[in-house]
Amino acid sequence: MIADLAIGRYYAAESSVHSLDPRTKLTAALVFIVTLFLIRDSLTYLLCLAALLLLYRISHVPFRYLMRGMRGIVLLLLFTLIFRAFFSPGDPIWSWGLLKLTQNGINLAIRLVLRISLMILGASLLSYTTTPRQLANGMEQALSGLKRFHVPVDDIALTVTIAFRFIPVLNEEIGILMDAQAARGVDFQHGKLPEKLRRIPSLVIPLFVSVLRRSADLATAMEARGYSGENSCTKMYPLLYRQADRIAYLLILVYAPAILLIDRGIAALL
Amino acid sequence: MNTVQGGKSMCLIEADHVSFSYPDVSRTILQEVTFSIAQGEFIGLIGASGSGKTTLVKQLNGLLRPTAGRILLNGQDTGRRPFRLAELRRHVGLVFQYPEHQLFKGTVLEDGAFGPSNLGASPEEARQAAREALSLVGLGPEFENRSPLELSGGEMRLAAIAGVLAMRPELLILDEPAAGLDPAAKERMLVLLRNIRAERGTSILLVSHSMEDIANCTDRVLALSGGRLLSDASPSLVFQQVGRMQELGTGVPQITAAAEELRRRGISVPSLPITVSEAVNCFETLLREDCHDR
Numbered sequence: 001m002i003a004d005l006a007i008g009r010y011y012a013a014e015s016s017v018h019s020l021d022p023r024t025k026l027t028a029a030l031v032f033i034v035t036l037f038l039i040r041d042s043l044t045y046l047l048c049l050a051a052l053l054l055l056y057r058i059s060h061v062p063f064r065y066l067m068r069g070m071r072g073i074v075l076l077l078l079f080t081l082i083f084r085a086f087f088s089p090g091d092p093i094w095s096w097g098l099l100k101l102t103q104n105g106i107n108l109a110i111r112l113v114l115r116i117s118l119m120i121l122g123a124s125l126l127s128y129t130t131t132p133r134q135l136a137n138g139m140e141q142a143l144s145g146l147k148r149f150h151v152p153v154d155d156i157a158l159t160v161t162i163a164f165r166f167i168p169v170l171n172e173e174i175g176i177l178m179d180a181q182a183a184r185g186v187d188f189q190h191g192k193l194p195e196k197l198r199r200i201p202s203l204v205i206p207l208f209v210s211v212l213r214r215s216a217d218l219a220t221a222m223e224a225r226g227y228s229g230e231n232s233c234t235k236m237y238p239l240l241y242r243q244a245d246r247i248a249y250l251l252i253l254v255y256a257p258a259i260l261l262i263d264r265g266i267a268a269l270l
Numbered sequence: 271m272n273t274v275q276g277g278k279s280m281c282l283i284e285a286d287h288v289s290f291s292y293p294d295v296s297r298t299i300l301q302e303v304t305f306s307i308a309q310g311e312f313i314g315l316i317g318a319s320g321s322g323k324t325t326l327v328k329q330l331n332g333l334l335r336p337t338a339g340r341i342l343l344n345g346q347d348t349g350r351r352p353f354r355l356a357e358l359r360r361h362v363g364l365v366f367q368y369p370e371h372q373l374f375k376g377t378v379l380e381d382g383a384f385g386p387s388n389l390g391a392s393p394e395e396a397r398q399a400a401r402e403a404l405s406l407v408g409l410g411p412e413f414e415n416r417s418p419l420e421l422s423g424g425e426m427r428l429a430a431i432a433g434v435l436a437m438r439p440e441l442l443i444l445d446e447p448a449a450g451l452d453p454a455a456k457e458r459m460l461v462l463l464r465n466i467r468a469e470r471g472t473s474i475l476l477v478s479h480s481m482e483d484i485a486n487c488t489d490r491v492l493a494l495s496g497g498r499l500l501s502d503a504s505p506s507l508v509f510q511q512v513g514r515m516q517e518l519g520t521g522v523p524q525i526t527a528a529a530e531e532l533r534r535r536g537i538s539v540p541s542l543p544i545t546v547s548e549a550v551n552c553f554e555t556l557l558r559e560d561c562h563d564r
Binding site for chain 2: 185
């Protein structure tokens with residue numbers, strides 16, 4: 001249940017995508033998502049999907065992981081589809097009371113659903129192939145320019161890294177607390193929604209107490225090892241661009257204009 | 271509802287060839303563990319880290335179900351309908367390591383009443399049960415309305431144990447209840463466990479890495495290694511096998527190790543003492559014999 005959490009679900013494998021620099025992958029994900037917003041015709045999304053599937057193939061992430069990422073947003077997609085299809089302006093094809101099904105609405109709905117799905121799939125690939133630590137590292141490097149404007153980039157990156165690092169710890173802690181409260185007669189498996197809601201405090205309150213205690217301990221331990229927050233830490237493995245990254249940047253550079261040109265072409269043809 | 275009171279040897283809970291492994295993991299965590307606990311017994315459970323102690327304890331109160339074998343409560347198979355798991359939890363109280371981390375209600379009294387009210391007691395009954403449990407662990411009425419989070423570490427642990435005692439279990443299982451306490455508080459904890467047994471006739475299963483505590487308190491020791499039950503005997507018998515216990519990773523009480531060392535140096539120690547008072551008697555006899563010989 002908690003294992004399906006959307007963050008930090010890294011899929012360990014040896015692939016050329018895994019070994020890319022996190023900054024390259026961040027840029028690629030960003031460009032991919034931005035192009036999704038600039039595309040006008042739904043057919044072009046099929047091209048994006050093809051490109052994405054190819055990347056999944058290269059990265060050795062199994063296709064069932066692709067579906068797993070989608071499972072969480074099925075409701076959102078369904079809601080978007082219905083809401084857009086029936087409540088968009090235009091000439092109604094079919095109507096019933098307030099509900100108006102329009103051609104414009106259908107097109108819009110399909111486009112939005114495709115766009116959201118592709119965004120999620122793209123972002124999922126990033127998290128499948130990049131460990132949270134690499135990701136935080138990459139963001140820190142990419143944002144280091146902001147230091148000039150007194151943005152505490154190092155601190156933010158450290159906070160993010162620690163947050164990721166504590167997910168499995170807290171996950172385990174919830175397991176222990178559930179056992180402890182179950183031993184005191186709480187039945188977590190059965191019951192209706194109101195009963196389930198009443199059980200939440202028995203987990204959330206001790207969890208909060210423990211998070212506060214842990215963070216105080218961690219802060220003390222960091223200070224004891226000389227962390228002051230003033231000098232930035234050096235990296236054990238500094239990020240380095242390799243040949244593969246250069247090729248990847250080149251592909252990104254080609255991908256975006258190519259997709260947009262094809263999109264305009266399709267739009268002109270139809 | 272209980273079976274006939276058959277004297278001291280009546281079985282409260284039995285593990286019958288209990289095996290356990292997690293799905294998708296090939297390693298078996300428990301293998302064919304069989305033992306029984308009678309009413310009023312004080313039992314020690316020892317074993318190195320990863321030997322399956324915690325898993326075994328969770329079987330006894332139904333948090334995990336055996337993949338093979340049975341857990342019997344008063345002779346009834348707990349895995350078969352119409353037996354309900356809630357019934358097992360009512361009879362078997364489980365105090366985890368660092369139980370103070372599970373406290374969450376606004377007052378000590380309300381937290382103590384949480385368990386009984388989950389078992390269906392009315393608020394007044396639950397509070398009464400909590401009051402009794404709190405006084406049993408030595409937290410007087412002045413603690414009732416304080417927040418559990420503002421107590422000292424030792425008091426928090428007592429309050430958490432009271433929360434389980436309030437459910438009036440017939441078997442109380444405690445996983446390292448003295449971990450992290452200072453020596454005096456640790457001693458008080460062991461006295462408390464003896465009192466609980468004396469006042470309520472509760473059977474107690476103590477999981478501990480301190481062989482001294484096991485030697486001082488228990489009538490019987492279960493030793494686990496790699497998920498198998500290797501010994502089920504009195505502590506004085508179990509701790510005679512010093513070499514074997516060291517291989518197991520639990521060791522023996524220090525005083526026993528000292529006596530064993532004396533024996534190795536050629537002094538004839540008839541039977542290894544396991545507690546300080548036994549050791550004093552043993553050494554006194556040896557010394558007097560020695561003087562006598564001279």
